[in-house]
Amino acid sequence: MKTGKRILSAITILVMLVSVTMVIPYSVWADYQDGSAPVSDVLLPKVVAKGKRDLVITWNKVSTADGYDVSIYPCEDGPLKAVATKTFKGNKTFEWTKKNLKKNTAYKVIVVAWKMKDGIKTPIKTTPFPRPRVHAYTSGGSKKYTNPKSVTLLCDKELSLNSGDGFQIEAKVNKLQKGKKLIKHDAKLRYFSTNDKVAKVSTTGKITAVAEGKCKIYVYALNGVRKTITVEVA
Helix, strand or coil: CHHHHHHHHHHHHHHHHHHHHCCCCHHHHHHHHCCCCCCCEECCCEEEEECCCEEEEECCCCCCCCEEEEEEEECCCCCCCCCEEEEEECCCCCEEEECCCCCCCEEEEEEEEEEEECCEEEECCEECCCCCEEEEEHHHECCCEECEEEEEECCCCEEEECCCCEEECCEEEEECCCCCEECCCCCCEEEEECCCCCEEECCCCEEEECCCEEEEEEEEECCCCEEEEEEEEC
């Protein structure tokens, strides 16, 4: 009987170890993010090129996370197949430099925060969702395209609005390499609000004040470089 219990305990430990070290598949993560679970926190990754073949990926801390999974995919049509994945256990590491990728090649990066639940690695639903992904070229670009360098706001970064008011965000993306087109695997600029019950923002950057309170609006480019607008609604 004791031998049987020992074997069962060993199997349980092995299952838990495998769960922690396995990267959450994209399909599982996407289905969970599209579900009805409440949003827990903001997760904003950023990716920049370093040298000819490296990408530096950074992300912010999600307070309830037990760890993070980072996956790198080629930016191409067809089924997603990761070229590199890495699991970070704990909540103290927020950067990964992936070396020796292909030069002048566009990649998509997805960062997933997770927590252990009943011994199983479970994705945490974060915003923006369903896909908080970022894109960048190694080497800073290709023959035709380049990565974003920064975002410049052409409007106020602090807004005081009344319920029902509207405001159009004006911003531009600055290129890393002049004379080239910006990488175009999604909208040039994306927007999201930290609290849609206070102020919501459209895909074109139109803010609508909803109810009294304070929130932030993030304005971010394809590789995750961004600016923040603070909105206070009376």
